[in-house]
Amino acid sequence: MIVTVASGKGGTGKTLVATGLAAVVAESCAVVCLLDCDVEAPNAHLFLKPALTGCEEVSLPVPQVDLARCTFCGRCAEVCAFHALAVVGRQVLTFAELCHGCGSCARQCPEGAISEVPRRLGVVEWGWAGRVRLARGVLDVGQAMATPVIRRLKQRALEGVGGPALVLLDAPPGNACAVVETLRGSDFALLVTEPTPFGLHDLEIAVQVAREELGLPVGVVINRDGIGDGGVEGYCAHAGLPILLRIPFDRRIAAACAAGGLWVDAVPEYREGMRGLYRTLQETGGAAP
Ligand code: SF4
Ligand code: SF4
Numbered sequence: 354m355i356v357t358v359a360s361g362k363g364g365t366g367k368t369l370v371a372t373g374l375a376a377v378v379a380e381s382c383a384v385v386c387l388l389d390c391d392v393e394a395p396n397a398h399l400f401l402k403p404a405l406t407g408c409e410e411v412s413l414p415v416p417q418v419d420l421a422r423c424t425f426c427g428r429c430a431e432v433c434a435f436h437a438l439a440v441v442g443r444q445v446l447t448f449a450e451l452c453h454g455c456g457s458c459a460r461q462c463p464e465g466a467i468s469e470v471p472r473r474l475g476v477v478e479w480g481w482a483g484r485v486r487l488a489r490g491v492l493d494v495g496q497a498m499a500t501p502v503i504r505r506l507k508q509r510a511l512e513g514v515g516g517p518a519l520v521l522l523d524a525p526p527g528n529a530c531a532v533v534e535t536l537r538g539s540d541f542a543l544l545v546t547e548p549t550p551f552g553l554h555d556l557e558i559a560v561q562v563a564r565e566e567l568g569l570p571v572g573v574v575i576n577r578d579g580i581g582d583g584g585v586e587g588y589c590a591h592a593g594l595p596i597l598l599r600i601p602f603d604r605r606i607a608a609a610c611a612a613g614g615l616w617v618d619a620v621p622e623y624r625e626g627m628r629g630l631y632r633t634l635q636e637t638g639g640a641a642p
Contacts, residue, residue: 361555363526366576371523377627379484382518392490405480413454414469422466429458548581
């Protein structure tokens with residue numbers, strides 16, 4: 354079962370839920386696989402402390418123009434949907450940061466003047482934290498193209514795992530392309546929110562993306578339960594969203610995370626909540642109850 358842990362905004366507790374669930378479920382499952390898809394700022398490793406055993410570069414093929422063959426016809430710039438090429442006089446300008454590596458320009462060039470060269474975006478790393486297989490993508494500083502790194506992370510991390518009982522994807526914050534790429538192919542979207550107007554606003558957008566756009570079954574985890582107002586509960590009731598778990602606003606959890614520890618070890622009474630959440634996901638087979 355592939356479950357993406359997402360939320361509309363950062364700081365709501367996605368990694369808290371993903372790491373806690375992974376650690377607790379791994380005690381009873383053959384393998385739990387946790388993929389940290391927040392490639393701009395991966396942090397699951399801070400709490401699980403894996404021994405990383407593998408690393409692979411992720412790159413994107415970008416065009417390189419042979420000016421000796423180019424006739425400056427402009428076809429490459431015409432077909433590029435991302436404005437990553439411009440033909441100005443007798444020059445072809447390439448803007449590699451905008452290139453999505455689709456290959457259209459090379460295929461469409463009538464002179465065969467375009468070849469492709471790799472442009473490094475970041476790395477994918479993997480290893481083990483006890484019985485949890487942890488993999489993460491790390492985008493290089495200054496790079497903005499997160500989706501190819503996430504796509505490769507998902508491919509690479511799931512190769513040869515041998516049918517894990519649970520695959521958890523810790524999504525990036527927000528609701529943009531990187532989150533859609535993370536959610537794609539999942540069986541269930543577990544949306545973590547907090548009971549505040551900000552949490553509600555971003556939850557509504559996350560539901561729109563996961564349930565309405567991608568057609569995924571969705572469940573909600575309310576973190577820091579006990580603060581804020583009743584807006585999130587009212588919305589969930591109205592939208593038919595099951596609240597699968599509530600994690601109280603508990604200073605001990607914050608202290609454990611600030612110390613770089615695993616919160617379900619520091620405050621073990623919450624482990625049963627994680628087991629219950631996993632049972633619910635199992636019983637529903639990834640479909641919303
Ligand atoms: S399509 Fe090929 S020949 Fe035409 S401008 Fe681009 S690189 Fe040059
Ligand atoms: S590979 Fe695609 S995105 Fe990149 S410059 Fe060529 S047409 Fe544009």
